[in-house]
Amino acid sequence: MRQGKKLAVTALTGLSLLTAAGVAGAAPTAEGAAERGGLERFHRQHLSWQPCGDEKLDAAGAECADVAVPLDYREPRGRTITVAISRLKASDGAKRRGVMLSNPGGPGGAGLDMMLTVRDAMTPEVRARYDLIGMDPRGIGRSTPVDCGWPVGSMLQSAGVDRASFERGARTQADLAQRCRDKAGDLLPHITTRNTARDMDVIRGALKERRISYFGVSYGTYLGAVYTQMFPQRSDRVVLDSATDPDRWTRPARQLLGKANETALDDWAAWAADRDAEYHLGGTAARVRALVEDLVRSAAREPIRLGEHRLDQHYLPLVLFGPLSDARQDALLTSYVRQIADAAGGKVVQPSPELDATLRFAYRPTPETQNSGQAAVMCGDAAEPRDPESYWRDIERHRATQPVFGAFAHNITPCAFWAPPVERPTEVRNSVPALIVQATGDTRTTYETGVALHRSMTKSRLVTLKDVRIHGVFEFFPNKCVRDSVNTYLADGTLPARDRTCHVD
Template sequence: MKRAKGLTVALTGLMACAGLIGCAGPEAEAKPRTAVPDRFTSQQLDWKACEVPKLDEAGAQCADVTVPVNYADPQGPTLTVAISRITGTDPQRGVMLSNSGGPGGEGLDFMVDVGKAMTPEVRARYDLIGMDPRGVGRSSAVDCRWPIGFGLHSAGLDAAGFAESVAIHGDLAARCVATEGARLPHITTRNTARDMDVIRGILGAEKISYFGTSYGTYLGAVYMQMFPDRSDRMVLDSAADPDAYGTVGMMQAMGPANEAALDLWADWVATRDGEYHFGTSRAQVRGAVQNLIEQAADQPIRLGEYEIDEHWLPVVLFVGLDSPDQYEMLAGQIRTIADAAAGNPAQPDETLDATLGFAMKARPNDNSAQMAIMCGDVAAPRDPEFYRRNIEAARATEPIFAGFTNNITPCAFWAPPTEPTTVVRNGVPAMIVQSTGDTRTAYDGAVALHNDLSASRMVTLQDVPIHWIFGRYQNSCVYSAVNTYFRDGTLPAGDMTCRVD
């Protein structure tokens, strides 16, 4: 019999959109833009020390930008967007904005890492601007006061686990409505793109260059669609398909990619059975992982202050599989969890504690901004049966991740978006950088974005399961292509394929 869980929540009957909302075509972006009052575009920023060691060591300064909550009502309430600036040394330098992904990721210090991947010549040519988008981090942050930290988890292994998951996500959505109220519908990607354009104007730039990864590629593509004449050198690293963006299509695309990455990890672990004791073949290692999830479903695994059940164990795997550099880390984490499940003394190390704390703890680790942005951008199907059918249909080919990548989310209980979803179709030049094995933004999605951006070029890193390349995963071919584009604005003559150094 399935055990009772410690977290008890009530399913909340919030009204939400029953299906995907209609989309406005590209011509919608050609309509005159609502003028932003001078009090926003001419504001003087108060630059000061960031009081973030990583930024302070890089010589950065930080400031708060005031923007409207609702651009359709610019005389109404305002919020702040926190930005950082690492100044370039070239007198003719430009401005490069950025986004680190998520959505909901804090990005004030993101350009410190990206800047290290730039050649000195390129680095000198830009003021690098980090940003916590609206609703996130040091900006006017969404705080739904969730009892857990993360709005995505696995549905579990059976009907009881799925029913519990539905109740949890209904409760999370209700908490956001109760705590954020009227501001919630305006924490969207389109409004963040408008915030970026206000920042462009304040910094005195005619155009912006941009580096975004993961969700940041969607934000960059939306900016290009809304402000094509203000987009300069745009690099979209680990790109999302804008037509599949949201908690359904984008999540579903992660399933096969993560199962494939789990195969590679299992092969790696199988050659080290003397250390990890999960078996000497891919099948044995996979079987050990599946058994561990089933054990967690029957009885949560106590590890330090955490009780890890079948909802959260796949999240640990998901987090660890986004880079081959993390195989050893992930193997150690699963070994620790297995030891705890066997009743042996075990404590999470720093990395596992960070993952579990981010996912399972309440404030201050609440990542409700992620759901606020995604649910505010795109409506999701409301009927729980839609998700249950998708989970069951995927289990045969995605035995570990079907319940995670097809699960219901708080978006099923969200109010309809206030604006149509952005359709990205334009001829703004851009560089798309993508690995074929990406576990977060699947390769096919980057190809789709490439087709949507008719003047783009694609740089493919072949046979590497890595998410976010430039600034995270050293590859001379990719780094050279990106630096060349940022240096002189020259895209490759055609699409490129890079391989591991």
């Protein structure tokens, strides 16, 4: 999940089942089509580069193009769709090494402009060596987007405080899945991580490159890992920041969010308690936490009015979830809780612009902000349990230790009502060199998942940022040790001799 200007409320990570020699399950059909020459016309296509029509990209001198790819790689002569990419050219053509593709996470994150901020963390030497390629993955943004016409912005909701609220939520999730079948049923089977990895290789061919480098954040680490498994000989320098465990996608990845965010909530509560004279949320961490838990119960009794919005028990944890990913946003989270507490106490509250934007995403989505593309990827990648009772049992097991986020992390999603995936997920087990960056306090892709990916990619190195709550380290958290490690690798291909631990500057 990427944070920053993209509304820090989309979440998550990835999964897979490939061997080093080839593809398991149904995958050989798609890869076999390429071997028989079915993809040659896509690799040989001419790209028409144009201004991006985006203020920041155009100001940076970027150019954009649409890449034609098969909707179904098993039928490469069938229907095509387009994938939108951007390019920031290497600053020194004489030093240029190649291209670096990227993904900002989500899944469901649009990435055309991602490399604008990543580039800021790169040294001049690195910027001289790569054409930086942003991409809206298939089904997202400008790339034949999935728009299920959802009445809410995200499928990631809390089950609420009791069985009745869980059942209402389950009906909502079933409705979201049905809306996707009705509006985008022809696209859904093909909006998967494996197909996005295949798109990346078509982009490589269309750019006339032998190999590609890659920078991925959050779910983007899963996509990058899958690409290295499917196309190991096409992978150059790979950086995977805030990584997910490919063996825990999709529901297991969400379940890890419960404990991680309860821990972060405790950390934030202590911060807010130290500033009780300013925010008046409670003089101890226990009192601050108790206030938050009371707000969840209050929202269950009656949604809390904030301007034109009514914040209910299903989305209140999501509002908290966003700022918790970065300790530098503790003041922002505290302002959210102060506004919600005032409104719950009967005051008329007009939410701040930041809180209003989050509430609009949840309750008043536009075709551009509703995140049904996230469901398409997650539900298309891996099957999830279809029995609602299994979710309810998990929620109840975790209520005592995860009173705020347990019903969020273990809740049912539209994936329980989705058609089965057309391919098996990818097992990542390879020796492609890569640099993995992970913060020990990450609330979205927990530290243990970065360690697991490190084990799965045997020639990778792990750079640990210790005792920092942050998601998306290189791009968002200025740390000399981390940035030196990444920039050195991208500049000359030198991985650290051994795993490295970094501390706050």
